[in-house]
Amino acid sequence: MFNMGYFRVISIMLKRDLLGIRKAFWGNLINVFSWVIITVGIKIYVLPYFGVSNTYGSFVLIGAIASVANMDIMHRMMIFANDITTERQDINYDLLLPIPSKLVFVERALFLSIAGFVVSMLVLPVGKFLFWNHINLGAVSWFRFVSILILINILFSYFAIYIASKISGLHSMVKVWMRVIFPLWFLGGFEFSWFALKDMAPNFAYLDLCNPYIYATEGLRSAVFGPAEYIPFWICFCVLALFTFFIGWCALINLTRKLDAV
Amino acid sequence: MSNILLQIKNISKSFKGKKETVHALSDVSLEITKGEILGLLGPNGAGKTTLSNILATLNPPTSGEVLMDGVSIYDDLVGYRKMLGYCPQHPNLNPNFTLKQNLEFDGRFYGLSDKEIQEKIDQLVEMFTLGKYLESSSKVLSGGYLRRFALARTLMHNPKFVILDEPTVGLDPHIRRQVWKCIQMLKEQGITIILTTHYLDEAEVLADRICFLDKGKFLFMDTPAGLKQKHDNKSLEDVFVKLFEEE
Numbered sequence: 001m002f003n004m005g006y007f008r009v010i011s012i013m014l015k016r017d018l019l020g021i022r023k024a025f026w027g028n029l030i031n032v033f034s035w036v037i038i039t040v041g042i043k044i045y046v047l048p049y050f051g052v053s054n055t056y057g058s059f060v061l062i063g064a065i066a067s068v069a070n071m072d073i074m075h076r077m078m079i080f081a082n083d084i085t086t087e088r089q090d091i092n093y094d095l096l097l098p099i100p101s102k103l104v105f106v107e108r109a110l111f112l113s114i115a116g117f118v119v120s121m122l123v124l125p126v127g128k129f130l131f132w133n134h135i136n137l138g139a140v141s142w143f144r145f146v147s148i149l150i151l152i153n154i155l156f157s158y159f160a161i162y163i164a165s166k167i168s169g170l171h172s173m174v175k176v177w178m179r180v181i182f183p184l185w186f187l188g189g190f191e192f193s194w195f196a197l198k199d200m201a202p203n204f205a206y207l208d209l210c211n212p213y214i215y216a217t218e219g220l221r222s223a224v225f226g227p228a229e230y231i232p233f234w235i236c237f238c239v240l241a242l243f244t245f246f247i248g249w250c251a252l253i254n255l256t257r258k259l260d261a262v
Numbered sequence: 263m264s265n266i267l268l269q270i271k272n273i274s275k276s277f278k279g280k281k282e283t284v285h286a287l288s289d290v291s292l293e294i295t296k297g298e299i300l301g302l303l304g305p306n307g308a309g310k311t312t313l314s315n316i317l318a319t320l321n322p323p324t325s326g327e328v329l330m331d332g333v334s335i336y337d338d339l340v341g342y343r344k345m346l347g348y349c350p351q352h353p354n355l356n357p358n359f360t361l362k363q364n365l366e367f368d369g370r371f372y373g374l375s376d377k378e379i380q381e382k383i384d385q386l387v388e389m390f391t392l393g394k395y396l397e398s399s400s401k402v403l404s405g406g407y408l409r410r411f412a413l414a415r416t417l418m419h420n421p422k423f424v425i426l427d428e429p430t431v432g433l434d435p436h437i438r439r440q441v442w443k444c445i446q447m448l449k450e451q452g453i454t455i456i457l458t459t460h461y462l463d464e465a466e467v468l469a470d471r472i473c474f475l476d477k478g479k480f481l482f483m484d485t486p487a488g489l490k491q492k493h494d495n496k497s498l499e500d501v502f503v504k505l506f507e508e509e
Contacts, residue, residue, distance in 0.1 A: 005340075005373070006340075008373070009371055012367065012370045012371055013371075016356070016359075016367050019358070019359075020356065020358035020359070021358075023358070087352055089350070089352055089354035090354060090356075092320055092350060092354065093350075093354045095319075095320055096318060096319065096320070096343060096346070096348050097343065097371050098340045098341075098343045098344045098371065098372060099340060100339065100340065260277075260321045260322070261320070261321070261322075262319050262320070262321070262322045262336070262339060
């Protein structure tokens with residue numbers, strides 16, 4: 001049974017973890033935005049030379065929001081995975097706190113989600129500020145945008161914990177990055193829409209519907225540009241919620257098993 | 263009223279490897295008395311850390327039970343954790359905060375008020391003479407100070423008993439003596455201590471009773487004096503050498 005005491009402990013853990021990353025926050029933001037600015041800038045200013053529409057930049061900017069959430073969360077996951085595959089110093093301290101062990105993992109997912117949300121939320125305003133005339137935000141639904149971004153960050157966080165529960169060290173981290181995270185992200189519609197993929201390769205497009213990342217990018221674009229050319233927002237939202245529930249459950253079970261926690 | 267704090271009944275722990283199952287503990291039973299220092303001794307792989315991890319609720323046993331006041335600790339895990347202090351072999355202070363903040367966070371986790379936290383910090387700083395580094399990060403501390411801060415943090419929430427996992431490993435002799443002093447102070451406060459150690463002189467000086475484990479099995483338990491008497495040897499080290507040479 002959940003009680004207020006657990007809530008208090010989790011909120012203090014979140015405060016500790018969020019304060020703990022404040023020193024690295026600006027450095028991390030510079031890393032992330034260097035990538036966003038270069039990626040989107042090239043789409044806006046260079047690719048039109050090859051015949052690509054100059055609205056493609058704003059299309060990619062929205063894909064970059066999900067990508068930034070993914071990058072930030074996976075980066076922090078590696079720190080977490082390093083701890084649980086070596087000395088287990090941080091996790092062992094948390095596992096002794098007066099809350100059930102599974103709530104320690106829930107807190108970890110919440111922390112990753114909040115940190116990822118803060119960074120990814122900044123992509124849109126910063127992109128608009130830098131590429132003013134090229135980014136059209138006339139049709140944006142802020143409610144939908146924020147709701148799905150929160151959900152995306154929670155999903156990615158549980159996915160990160162699931163991955164952490166499956167890897168056994170630095171070498172397998174690299175393997176998982178190259179063989180799992182990168183393909184999911186790159187085939188998740190960062191640079192293309194699902195309907196574009198369906199036109200070009202329908203079988204592959206239907207297969208890609210098993211990839212949660214496609215619902216993240218399509219849902220965000222649907223919230224920002226309207227649903228006309230993308231998978232409808234609420235379908236994306238519901239599928240992401242189902243993925244979150246399923247992956248979250250697997251992550252908690254697997255991590256408990258990996259750490260042999262009570 | 264019973265003087266027994268913890269009853270460990272037929273605890274076994276196995277780890278499934280890729281090729282074979284490792285039996286880290288086999289059918290270990292013992293009782294821990296309130297207010298005592300119980301030394302857990304044994305060679306590498308004896309199961310000391312496995313047992314202390316089970317008592318700390320980091321890992322569950324494969325079979326058997328741990329009872330506190332006659333009730334399984336898993337019936338009220340959170341309540342049990344509130345009574346427990348665990349000081350790991352490698353001090354895990356958070357390097358993102360000052361040592362004072364580390365202590366403050368620990369107090370908050372266990373529901374202490376700001377006033378109680380401040381009072382407890384003042385008490386621990388005096389007890390372990392930590393004032394000099396209170397506003398520093400753990401990154402700047404020597405091994406001895408780190409260990410003392412880790413001990414202090416273990417005590418922030420007034421635990422009933424503490425588990426100290428190799429508290430002096432890798433420390434210089436004079437710093438080991440300082441840590442011993444700290445452990446003796448805990449005992450004077452009535453705190454029950456489970457001490458896993460490799461150092462026989464440490465167990466001899468600190469422990470009221472010593473429990474010998476080997477290859478996951480309970481060998482025997484006695485006071486240091488009783489052990490020496492039974493084995494007609496000069497020091498605990500001689501007893502230890504004799505015991506494990508006989509195998």
